[in-house]
Amino acid sequence: MRxxxxxxxxxxxCACVTRATLATYSFSESLxxxxxxxxxxxxxxxxxxxxxxxxxxxxxxTINGNIPSLKQTNWKEQVSKRADGWQPYEDNGGTVVxxxxxxxxxxGADTRLSVNYNILSRKVTRIHGISGARTFIGTAGCWSxxxxxxxxxxGLVGDYEWQQQHSISTAALARLLSNVLYxxxxxxxxxHNIVAxxxxxxxxxxxxxxxxxxxxxxxxxxxxxxxxLLQPIMDHLAGDxxxxxxxxxxxxxxxxxxxxxxxxxxxxxAAERDIAIGDEAEILVIDAQGVTRHRLAxxxx
Amino acid sequence: xxxxxxxxxxTVWSPQGRLHQVEYAMEAVKQGSACLGLTSKTHAVLCALKxxxxxxxxxxxxxxxxxxxxxxxxAGLTADARMLAKYMxxxxxxxxxxYGTQLQANRLATDLADMHQRCTQSYVRRPYGVGMLxxxxxxxxxxxxxxxxxxxYFEYVAMAIGARSQSAKTYLEKHxxxxxxxxxxxxxxxxxxxxxxxxxxxxxxxxxxxxxxxxGAGQAFEExxxxxxxxFLDAIEVEGDAAAPAPAGEPEAPADVPAPMDEGIA
Numbered sequence: 133m134r135x136x137x138x139x140x141x142x143x144x145x146c147a148c149v150t151r152a153t154l155a156t157y158s159f160s161e162s163l164x165x166x167x168x169x170x171x172x173x174x175x176x177x178x179x180x181x182x183x184x185x186x187x188x189x190x191x192x193x194t195i196n197g198n199i200p201s202l203k204q205t206n207w208k209e210q211v212s213k214r215a216d217g218w219q220p221y222e223d224n225g226g227t228v229v230x231x232x233x234x235x236x237x238x239x240g241a242d243t244r245l246s247v248n249y250n251i252l253s254r255k256v257t258r259i260h261g262i263s264g265a266r267t268f269i270g271t272a273g274c275w276s277x278x279x280x281x282x283x284x285x286x287g288l289v290g291d292y293e294w295q296q297q298h299s300i301s302t303a304a305l306a307r308l309l310s311n312v313l314y315x316x317x318x319x320x321x322x323x324h325n326i327v328a329x330x331x332x333x334x335x336x337x338x339x340x341x342x343x344x345x346x347x348x349x350x351x352x353x354x355x356x357x358x359x360x361l362l363q364p365i366m367d368h369l370a371g372d373x374x375x376x377x378x379x380x381x382x383x384x385x386x387x388x389x390x391x392x393x394x395x396x397x398x399x400x401x402a403a404e405r406d407i408a409i410g411d412e413a414e415i416l417v418i419d420a421q422g423v424t425r426h427r428l429a430x431x432x433x
Numbered sequence: 434x435x436x437x438x439x440x441x442x443x444t445v446w447s448p449q450g451r452l453h454q455v456e457y458a459m460e461a462v463k464q465g466s467a468c469l470g471l472t473s474k475t476h477a478v479l480c481a482l483k484x485x486x487x488x489x490x491x492x493x494x495x496x497x498x499x500x501x502x503x504x505x506x507x508a509g510l511t512a513d514a515r516m517l518a519k520y521m522x523x524x525x526x527x528x529x530x531x532y533g534t535q536l537q538a539n540r541l542a543t544d545l546a547d548m549h550q551r552c553t554q555s556y557v558r559r560p561y562g563v564g565m566l567x568x569x570x571x572x573x574x575x576x577x578x579x580x581x582x583x584x585x586y587f588e589y590v591a592m593a594i595g596a597r598s599q600s601a602k603t604y605l606e607k608h609x610x611x612x613x614x615x616x617x618x619x620x621x622x623x624x625x626x627x628x629x630x631x632x633x634x635x636x637x638x639x640x641x642x643x644x645x646x647x648x649g650a651g652q653a654f655e656e657x658x659x660x661x662x663x664x665f666l667d668a669i670e671v672e673g674d675a676a677a678p679a680p681a682g683e684p685e686a687p688a689d690v691p692a693p694m695d696e697g698i699a
Contacts, residue, residue, distance in 0.1 A: 283530055290526040294519070 267329030272356030313345030465508030476649030538569030550584030
């Protein structure tokens with residue numbers, strides 16, 4: 133689905149874009165400079181994007197009860213392949229990014245809730261603290277599944293903490309989430325998750341997930357719609373991934389400020405390219421001192 | 434208490450219209466060490482005397498948190514109390530899962546009372562041997578409720594249960610009109626002064642054997658411990674005016690009966 137959209141966009145982009153507004157990404161350019169350059173020029177482009185994409189409807193042939201029919205579908209719409217047309221899933225967008233450092237962890241997500249070409253909300257929180265502990269779950273994907281998943285997690289973590297008389301560790305929460313996701317293997321939570329917190333030794337721990345619970349501790353993780361845009365950028369922080377020490381305790385070696393700067397720049401760049409990312413990025417920095425929330429304004433188009 | 438021919442089963446009435454097994458269960462509560470609760474217009478406080486089986490052992494916890502807005506203090510069989518606390522915590526969590534709001538304490542108390550009653554009308558179960566003081570704060574303010582093995586529950590302004598609790602009740606009855614307007618610190622001091630009458634012999638309240646917890650407006654259920662508790666104990670010593678020790682006539686366990694802690698009562 134994603135690939136088809138990109139082809140359609142590239143098709144109309146080549147025709148429409150001539151200016152240097154879609155500036156090449158550069159580490160050295162300051163954030164504000166990029167913003168002032170991009171935002172005023174974006175408005176006229178937006179209308180063109182919209183018309184061009186609409187002019188390229190996707191055609192698909194669907195088999196409905198053995199009778200083939202020609203059906204015109206929106207490129208992004210989740211089409212049901214069932215005879216009764218039942219489609220329980222909806223992609224409400226969202227992108228979550230996290231970075232694990234030697235004594236900090238950063239997790240950020242955009243706050244736009246969308247469905248197809250519509251915006252449902254500009255101000256949702258995708259990053260949730262679990263039961264007062266300083267570990268957070270960031271979730272992208274279907275919003276109803278996000279809420280159901282988090283409610284289940286809050287209940288289970290509450291149980292855990294009463295029994296253990298201790299707040300849940302990041303590693304334990306990570307495995308708990310994996311088990312909850314896999315328990316729904318036959319009807320998955322349509323969610324892309326990241327768990328971020330400090331491990332028992334105070335170092336950053338980031339875990340990335342797929343919708344059915346496969347997880348791995350990593351240095352940097354990106355999930356959600358903007359993953360293909362942001363993962364390569366965040367990988368600049370990861371450096372050489374090959375050492376065996378990395379696998380057991382993967383940490384980036386940059387400073388917290390540098391990592392935060394890249395996360396912010398990444399969100400700004402991704403918001404310019406992907407229609408589902410925008411409005412605001414909510415970024416949390418968790419370290420021994422506590423949790424700091426940063427809010428970054430993104431384009432509202 | 435004397436043995437009767439109608440006390441073998443909880444399902445048997447006596448000719449006087451009493452259920453002796455239920456009354457015996459309430460005796461277990463009276464064997465537990467004292468705990469009390471009191472409320473002001475904004476807060477509720479629980480105080481309890483902790484027991485330890487001997488000098489080598491740790492003190493049995495008497496106060497348990499149920500949720501941010503609710504906690505209990507127990508007297509009687511600690512194993513029964515643990516099961517009930519687990520039940521209450523699960524109910525509070527489930528309520529939050531389903532409704533997204535805090536479980537109202539009196540609803541939980543009613544539920545508990547029903548649970549207790551079921552055990553007084555069943556051939557295969559015995560009554561719970563624990564009395565509880567529930568301190569909670571909700572939209573209607575602070576509350577203090579007592580549950581008992583009989584399945585009855587009442588709401589109080591202030592109440593004490595357990596061994597030698599009469600002396601604490603006397604103090605509370607004397608001073609309860611000062612409670613509504615009292616500050617949190619004063620409320621705690623009242624509680625400690627009331628508790629000081631419940632100790633045996635010439636022992637005094639000390640930080641290791643006393644439990645205090647508060648809950649109220651803007652105050653999640655929390656135990657007062659360590660240096661903070663010591664400060665209160667020092668304050669009441671200076672102020673004096675503690676409760677009178679239990680009068681000699683108050684029933685105490687006879688010497689040849691095993692000590693309550695050996696039977697799991699605290």
